[in-house]
Amino acid sequence: MSTIADNIAQVAARIRAAEQAAQRAEHSVRLLAVSKTKPSDAVREAYAAGVHDFGENYLQEALGKQLELADLPLSWHFIGPIQSNKTRAIAENFAWVHSVDRLKIAQRLSEQRPAELPPLNICIQVNVSGEASKSGCTPADLPALVSAISALPRLKLRGLMAIPEPTEDRAAQDAAFATVRDLSKSVQASLNLPLDTLSMGMSHDLESAIAMGATWVRIGTALFGARAPGHQ
Numbered sequence: 001m002s003t004i005a006d007n008i009a010q011v012a013a014r015i016r017a018a019e020q021a022a023q024r025a026e027h028s029v030r031l032l033a034v035s036k037t038k039p040s041d042a043v044r045e046a047y048a049a050g051v052h053d054f055g056e057n058y059l060q061e062a063l064g065k066q067l068e069l070a071d072l073p074l075s076w077h078f079i080g081p082i083q084s085n086k087t088r089a090i091a092e093n094f095a096w097v098h099s100v101d102r103l104k105i106a107q108r109l110s111e112q113r114p115a116e117l118p119p120l121n122i123c124i125q126v127n128v129s130g131e132a133s134k135s136g137c138t139p140a141d142l143p144a145l146v147s148a149i150s151a152l153p154r155l156k157l158r159g160l161m162a163i164p165e166p167t168e169d170r171a172a173q174d175a176a177f178a179t180v181r182d183l184s185k186s187v188q189a190s191l192n193l194p195l196d197t198l199s200m201g202m203s204h205d206l207e208s209a210i211a212m213g214a215t216w217v218r219i220g221t222a223l224f225g226a227r228a229p230g231h232q
């Protein structure tokens, strides 16, 4: 029977193999366990097997789990679409936000980040699949957004996040992730601003993402099993 601990070992082996194939340093890629729709007990099991970082898409669900798991030193990442009326709770209860795609949301997160917490780590979500995806800023809007967000006092801009259109075609996966990597390089060069994070790669395409430079892979299904239909 496959347990969460077994799944974590398998995913860790996939990550290590992909790091080696790309001649990247061991542990240069970090595992973000995407626990959306899964119960607190599943998070507890993953923590016992050595995972500390958990990604959630739905605020109310995430806050409930954070309460139930308050005894554990977990790092929570918000990875879902963000409505303006949710920014305060996100600013107060997460260490990272991967899904910022407009300035208004970033400004609110910065204003609402409590003074006693360290700056909120931010990734800007960029849409590299054109009309196939509604979330994420356009590549054309990225430089201005990077420039404005990097100036906000209570945020720490770390890098870019992307969710390319799913495909089984490895060449198409590589091309999409390479686009994200190249956008990051060009925006860093033109603004003279270092970014250390590429949040890209999910259960089905982590090898390609790691080959193209991912530093966080966001893995749900391969760790916790399939989600119920309608809760993707």
Ligand SMILES: *Cc1c(COP(=O)(O)O)cnc(C)c1O
Residues within 6 Å of the ligand: 034, 036, 057, 079, 080, 163, 202, 203, 204, 218, 219, 220, 221, 222, 232
């Ligand atoms: C659900 C989700 C994931 C995890 O996807 P899997 O295919 O289950 O690994 C990663 N990133 C985001 C933004 C998600 O919404």
